[in-house]
Amino acid sequence: MDLLKHLAIPQSVEHFHVLIVIGGMISIVLYPYLGFLLGSSVLSYFYNRKGTRERNRQLTKFANDLIDIVLFNKSVPTYLALVPSFSSIFIYAQLLQSTDAISVGLAGYGFILLLIAIVSLYAYKYTFRLRGVLHDYEGLLEGRKHGAVGVEEIRDYSEETIKSHFASGRVGIVFLVAASFLIVSSMAVTANPSNWNDLSTIFALFISPDVLIRVLQFAALAAGATGVGILYFFLAWQGGREGLDSVQRFFVRRLATRLIVGSLLSLPVFVVLSIVVLPASSLSGSLYGFAAVALVLIFLTAQSVYAYHRNSQPRYVNSAVYTLAVASVFLSLNDQVAVHNATNVQAAYLAYRYDVATEELKSRLGVAAPSVSGEDIYNGRCSACHLFDQKKIGPAYKDVLTKYGGKKDQLVAFVLNPIKKDPAFPPMPNQGLKPAEADSIVSYLLRRLGSVDAKATAPGQTVPLK
Ligand code: HEC
Known part of the structure; x- marks a missing residue:
């Protein structure tokens, strides 16, 4: 039994x-x-x-x-x-x-x-x-x-x-x-x-x-x-x-x-x-x-x-x-x-185990990223000013993120507290994210950028998550 x-x-x-x-x-x-x-x-x-x-x-x-x-x-x-x-x-x-x-x-x-x-x-x-x-x-x-x-x-x-x-x-x-x-x-x-x-x-x-x-x-x-x-x-x-x-x-x-x-x-x-x-x-x-x-x-x-x-x-x-x-x-x-x-x-x-299992299932099926979804934060907050491969109000991610390779912490710190960087752009307003949210959006950006580079994904196309 x-x-x-x-x-x-x-x-x-x-x-x-x-x-x-x-x-x-x-x-x-x-x-x-x-x-x-x-x-x-x-x-x-x-x-x-x-x-x-x-x-x-x-x-x-x-x-x-x-x-x-x-x-x-x-x-x-x-x-x-x-x-x-x-x-x-x-x-x-x-x-x-x-x-x-x-x-x-x-x-x-x-x-x-x-x-x-x-x-x-x-x-x-x-x-x-x-x-x-x-x-x-x-x-x-x-x-x-x-x-x-x-x-x-x-x-x-x-x-x-x-x-x-x-x-x-x-x-x-x-x-x-x-x-x-x-x-x-x-x-x-x-x-x-x-x-x-x-x-x-x-x-x-x-x-x-x-x-x-x-x-x-x-x-x-x-x-x-x-x-x-x-x-x-x-x-x-x-x-x-x-x-x-x-x-x-x-x-x-x-x-x-x-x-x-x-x-x-x-x-x-x-x-x-x-x-x-x-x-x-x-x-x-x-x-x-x-x-x-x-x-x-x-x-x-x-x-x-x-x-x-x-x-x-x-x-x-x-x-x-x-x-x-x-x-x-x-x-x-x-x-x-x-x-x-x-x-x-x-x-x-x-219920906690249920959440974990649901996330696992979703990420296995490629429906959403694990944990507090970085993709949701990107779509909800960042995409108004940022795209991956074109500049909008802010710079294109593919231009600015390469310098953060292997320095995830610094990127998290910037997202939590943006400081003035490039004179060609206005300053980025603080997005008021919680640390865990900043962590998951940053993981999402880095992960997605990795696959953008690898496969040259067209804009708007869903990127399969690893
Ligand atoms: C209101 C528009 C706006 C929104 C919303 C916005 N940003 Fe920005 N972002 C900017 C601008 C403008 C810059 C350029 C700032 C500069 O160079 O000083 C920038 C710069 C950046 C940079 C480059 C930093 C660097 O070191 O050059 C990163 C990374 C970034 N944003 C991430 C994000 C993330 C993640 C979000 C969503 C949570 C976000 N931004 C939301 C406007 C925005």
Whole structure:
């Protein structure tokens, strides 16, 4: 993955800021969805196991519904998780080029694990259905008079399906946990410049306070997103899910409320802690501002959930969904501000490298001279009075410059401070150049005169630079 950092192209400060904004938009969709996916898969697996053991069909149905909702179709995880996670690899590669930060590698492996996780969870989701079909078919065969032709095979096949069904659920969850850890820590490492050098292996992540706090903050957000998601999709959206009796509604509501309460109580603690551990270079007024807004929204979410608890009106669920969504937007913005502040110095450094690279490219293509362009100064100031091969108000350069051969410093001194030379000409007015500008115009004159002599260039013709 370090290869990516070497392939990263130099960028201007503007590009740098665009990247930070894109990074913000990515985290706005990625973290809440990833949290919801994680929460739903774990709960689905848990209740599936429980339901299968207790032969409780309602629990397995709930487990099935959960995974169905969060992996509704292929576009949902693709656009809300895979594409954002993939793009973040390139963003970190651009932002952190020429540093030792391991964020790019973390984001890269995070993406690969996420891909495996989502494929496995899809397998888990589809075998749910297959399992149901096989079960029904088995029952059908058993009911037939002519004995059990094929019942054994179906039973074996059904058992195998159940085994691989649970196995893919397990694999999916393990990979999803690992992927979330890597993705969250790639951001945590980026947001704190002292981590760029200090954290050089995956193991170091486990003992870094700010990585751990962010992982816990993500876990709290995941619980909240899952709780609110469950309330919304089971009880509020389009009048709630069909076929739920009052016992099931009560079960869903109690589960969701527990998740939300746990999340809303712990989130503020982690938000505050995550700010406390940041170094001064990552902090700023807007960071505190966004954090404060997020905390207020978390409080409002808690209030909506409480209101729903007291009288079950779906509109309270809706407002809880919106406030929590906006809260998580502010939490993402908060992270991005931290990343932005952390990478300020880096941005300036990269912008400098960008200028150097642009100059190199230009001079390679013969578009302009390197550094503060001498040619621009000539065209802008000197050409009013000087040409190379004809006298104008001042003498032709080809007549006066030969005496400066090998004495560049003297020529620079004259340009900075012209003194009376030739009685045939009026004195040259001071052009008010800075030393660096005088240096570059003089280099340009000498260089160009060299090639004028060598090739007798016609006036106005562009001279290829060496
Ligand atoms: C307003 C007209 C004017 C402008 C603009 C002007 N010059 Fe001159 N320059 C003159 C004149 C007139 C002389 C002759 C002065 C003399 O011989 O005393 C001169 C002389 C020179 C000489 C010859 C000095 C010598 O030792 O004989 C150099 C070199 C020179 N200029 C460079 C420049 C450069 C470089 C610029 C642009 C940054 C520039 N000039 C802009 C009018 C101008």
